[in-house]
Amino acid sequence: MTARTGAPLLEVRELVKHFPIRSGILGRRRGHLRAVDGVSFEVRRGESVALVGESGCGKSTTARLILGLLKPTAGRVTFDGQNTDELDRAGLMGFRRRAQIIFQDPYGSLNPRMTVGGMLREALRVHGLARGRGAEQRIGELLEAVGLHSDDAGRYPHEFSGGQRQRIGIARALAVEPEFVVADEPVSALDVSVQAQVLNLLADLRERFRLTYLFITHDLSVVRHIADRVAVMYLGRVVELADCESLFANPLHPYTQALLSAVPAVDARGWPERIALSGELGNPADPPPGCPFHPRCPHPAKDERCRSELPELEGGAACHHGS
Template structure:
C-alpha cells in the first residue's frame, strides 16, 4: 500500500536580514535555512536533528509560516501554504499545530487551563460552544491530567504537566500533523519518557503525523520512523531510523552518533571529535559546508557543493550529501588527522 504524502517542502529558504549603517539598510543575511527539500507521509514520525543553530526550529516555524519563508514552497495535502493569505493560513492551522520547547513561555500565565483550551477551540470553531467544557475534560484526561485541574493556572503545574497542557492545546482542534519543537528537551529524563510515551499513544489513537525537532539522538532513535540530519541550514542526510543509526553515511552524522553516551563502562566505541566551531550562517563556507570540520575533506569539498544522492544500504535506502560516501565506507579514504580514535567511554 502506497504511503500518503502529507507534507512536501521544496527549496525552502529562510534568510534573516542584517541591518547596518546610518540608513539601516540590509547589509547581509543570516542564512538560517538554505534550500532544503523533504517529504513527510501520513502517520509517520520524521525527526530533524543537528547541532544548535543548524536551522531545525527555523524550518518548523517556516513551515507553519510563523516566520514568512524567503523562498520555496510548502505543500500540505497538495495545498501551497506559502500562497495563502493570513486569513486562509489561520484556517489551515487547524490541521497543523506546534508544541513549543518551553511550555511556560508558550501559554498565557493569566489564563486557566480551561481558558487556554477553550481559546484554541473558539479560534478554530472546532467544537460547538455548549460542548467545549466536556471536550476540555476529555482532553485533560487524554494527556494524563485530571478534571479538577481545569481551573488552575499554569504556575500551579510542574514542567511535565505544563507540557501536557501544551499537547492538549494542540489536540484541541483535531490536527492531522503536529510539529514538536524540542518538545521534551526542557524536561527531566523520567518526565521525558512519560511525554514521549504519551505522544506515541496519541499518534496511534488519533492517527497523527509528527515532525519532531530535537538535538537529543537518544530521543530521536526512540520515536522516529525517518531522520533528517541538518548542518548549517542544509540537509546532509535523510534515511530510515535503522539506516541512520546503524549505517550512517555522512561524516557529520557519524560524528553526532559517536557522541551518544553508552551506559556500559567496558564498552569501546569510536569517538569522532569535530574540531572548531560551527561556521557563521552569515557567511557559510563554499562547497560542502562541513568541509571546515570534516576529517575526510578533500580539495573538491572546498569548491563543489555535494547534492543529496541516494545510497542503498542493508537497512534500506537513504540519501546523503557527500562526494566521498563510497570511499569512506570502503576505507579507501582515511581521515586527515587523528581526531578519530577508539576511546573507552
C-alpha cells in the same frame, strides 16, 4: 514503529530563508544570514520525521517556515497538495487548525493568567469547534487524553510541574483536532524520568489520533524512540536523510557519524569510538565554499572537490565521498 506508506502530507521543496544583517543608523544591509539554505524533504501521512542538528543549523527556522510563521525567501511548502503560500483567509484558517505546534518551553508558551480550561476553550472557540457544554465536555476529554484530570481545567499553569505543563501544551495543540503536529524540542526542558513519560504519551497519541509528526530536536537518543525517518541538518542544509534504524546502524555522512559518536552513552559497549571534530559550527552569515562541513570534516579522503563543490543529497547523504 515502521514507516507508513502513503501520499506525502507535507512536502518541502528547496526551502530558503535568508535573514538580512543590518548595521549602522541607516540600517543598511550588510549581508545575509543563511538560516535555511535549500531544504527539501517530505512527510508522509501517519509518519514521524525528525529534524536533527546542533544549535544554529536551521531546524527551528525550517519548522516556522513550514507552519507559515515566517515567510520563506524562496522555495515552497505544500500541505495536503496545496501550496501554503497561496492559501486564502479561509484556507489559512483551515491550515492552522490542521497543523499545530508544541513548544520546548512549557513555562513560556502558556499564558500565566489564563486557566487551563480557558486556554483550551479559546482554541475551540476560535476555530468554531465547540461551545458551552460541548466545549466543557471536550476539555475534560482532552485533559484525560494527556494524562491530567478533568478537574484540572480550573487551575493555572503555575500550579503544575514542568512535565504536567508540557502535557497542557500538548492538550492545547490537540484541542483543534490537528492532523499534523510540529514538536519543537518537546522534552528538552524536562527531567529524564518525566521526559520518558512525555515521549510515551506522544507515541500513544500518535496511534490514537493518527497524527503525523515533525520532531525538531538536538538529541539523537530521543529521535530513536520517536521517529520513522531522520533528516540531519548542518548549516542550513540537510546533509543526511534516512530511515531511523539505518541511520543509527549505518550513518553515511561524516557529520552524522561524529554527532552519533558524541552522544554520551551510559553503556558504552558497542558504541563507536568518539570522532573528535575540530572547530565549531560555521558561520551561517559566511558559510564556507563547497561542502559546508568541510572545515571540520575528519574524512580521510577530503579533497579539493569538498572545498569547492557543494555536494547534493544523493543516496541518503550529501557527501562527495559517500563512505
